[in-house]
Amino acid sequence: MTASVDVATSPAGGHALPPHFASTDDAAPKRRGRRIGFMLGAAGVLVAAAVGVLQVTASLGYDGARAEFDAAAASARDSATTVQQELDTLTSVTDVADLLKTADTGVLTVPSARDALTTASTDADEAAGPAKELLTEPLPSADSKPSAFWELFAASDQLAVDAGDLDDLAADLDAATPAMTAASAEVTEAGVALLRSAADAAPAFESAHLSAKNDAVIALRDAASRVPDTMLLDVTTVESLVSMQDAAGQVVATEQAELAEKAGPLQGDRLEIEAFARSLAPGVLLEFDWNQIVNNAGSNGSMGGLTTWWWDDPDRAVIELSNSVAEQWPADRSKALIAHEVGHAISVKCEDMYDSSTQDSIEKWATAWAISMGFTDDANGVWAYGYPPQSYIDAAYGCR
Structure with missing residues (x-):
């Protein structure tokens, strides 16, 4: 045992140390606490760093996914716009096709052309x-x-899924466009063909109604003449068909009115005379009127004729004949008078061949033309107007 020292009374001065500075058992826990704190701090730094890396990685990954999504969305919108435009075009074309079918009365169009348009319209709906x-x-x-x-x-992840869906949608939209483009072309072609079938039928329709008024025939010709320029289906296409059909209706109506006026015992002879006159002047549109007295003649065995013609296109004239011309048909004198009147009518094709400034030269021309055609009876105009100059007869040979 160590004795205690009284520092205050010690003769040598100084101080006494305690038996020991610290217990070994007390020092160890303090060193472990510092190590734990250091380790926790280091772990915190590592966690924070890892979170930072994750945040940056996630942010960059999102930006890339968003860029791909935006590109896919833009592509899908462009495809949708293209498809909508093509659909609008197809709808417009099929709407006109429906109007054409509704307007078509069948008076001029070919049934097979109408069937083709119906089929094309059905295909367009499916496309x-x-x-x-x-x-x-x-x-x-x-x-x-x-x-x-x-x-x-x-x-x-969701953006990637959505971008894939958008790519698929864009592909489907792009695939839908060619079918609609082809359908539009098919309907347009069929619609134009229907219209042209009506225009192509117009000449035969005209020939089947020879007694129609000139104005109605000219209206039909004019309407049909505008069709060859048609390449698209629009409102004008429908209007063209309606115009042709309206004109065709007038051709029929005016012919019926003319035939009603010519009805009676002389109708057959009148129609033969009209056909004969047309055969003398091919290419000239002729219209005929019949009356008891024409140009102060027609009674007591006399015959009268009067022709009105127009210099402008198309070549056309109106010939008025007395009933006595039909009563004496087919006598040579009747044919000769008719040839004289046709000589006036056909002058629209040969206006530069004679002097048309006086009535005398006009009548001499018609007489010369009848003679050039071989009609020598004095009813050819010689009896009424005298014999024409040989120069007129020679010129008339060139007017056919």
């Missing part, structure tokens, strides 16, 4: 179906960019 369905599909949209890295990862 438009997929496009209409695709255009109703809503396009996915992207929300605002999240903040937390786990939200960014989830959003990136």
Whole structure:
């Protein structure tokens, strides 16, 4: 045992140390606490660094996914716009086709052409179906960019899925366009063919109604003449068909009125005379009127004729004949008088061949033309107007 020392009374001064500085058992826990704190601090730094890396990675990944999504969305919108435009065009074309079919009375058009248009319209409806369905599909949209890295990862995955869906939609839209383009072309071609079938039928229709008034025939010709320039289906296409049909209706109506006026015992002879006159002047549109007295002649065995013609296109004239011409048909004198009147009518094709400034020269020309055609009876104009100059007869040979 060590004795205690009284520092205050010690003769040598100084101080006494305690038996020991610290217990070994007390020092060890303090060193472990510092190591634990250091380790926790280091772990915290590592966690923070890892979170930072995750945040950056997630953010960059989201930006890349968003860029791909935006590109896919833009492509899908462009495809949808193209498909909508093509669908609008097809709808416009089929609407006109429906109007054409509704307006078509069948008076001029060919049934097979109408059937072809109906088939093309049906095909167009089928081609438009997929496009209409695709255009109703809503396009996915992207929300605002999240903040937390786990939200960014989830959003990136969804953007990738949506981008894939948009790519698929764009591909489907692009695939729908060619069918509609082809359908539009098919309907247009069939519609134009229907219209042209009516125009092509116009000449035969005219020939089947020879007694129609000139104005009605000219209206039909004019309407038909505008068709060859038609390349598209629009409102003008329908108007062209309606115009032709209206004109054809007038051709029929005026012919019926003319035949009603010519009805009676002389009708057959009148129609033969009209056909005879037309045969003398091919290419000239002739219209005929009949009366008891014409140009102060027609009674007591006399015959009268009067012709009105127009210099402008088309070549046309109106010949008025007395009933006595039909009563004496087919006598040579009747044929000769008719030839004289046709000589006036055909002058529209040969106006530069004679002097048309006086009535005498006009009548001499018609007489010369009848003579050039071999009609020598004095009813050819010689009896009424005298014999024409040989120069007129020679010129008349060139007017056919």
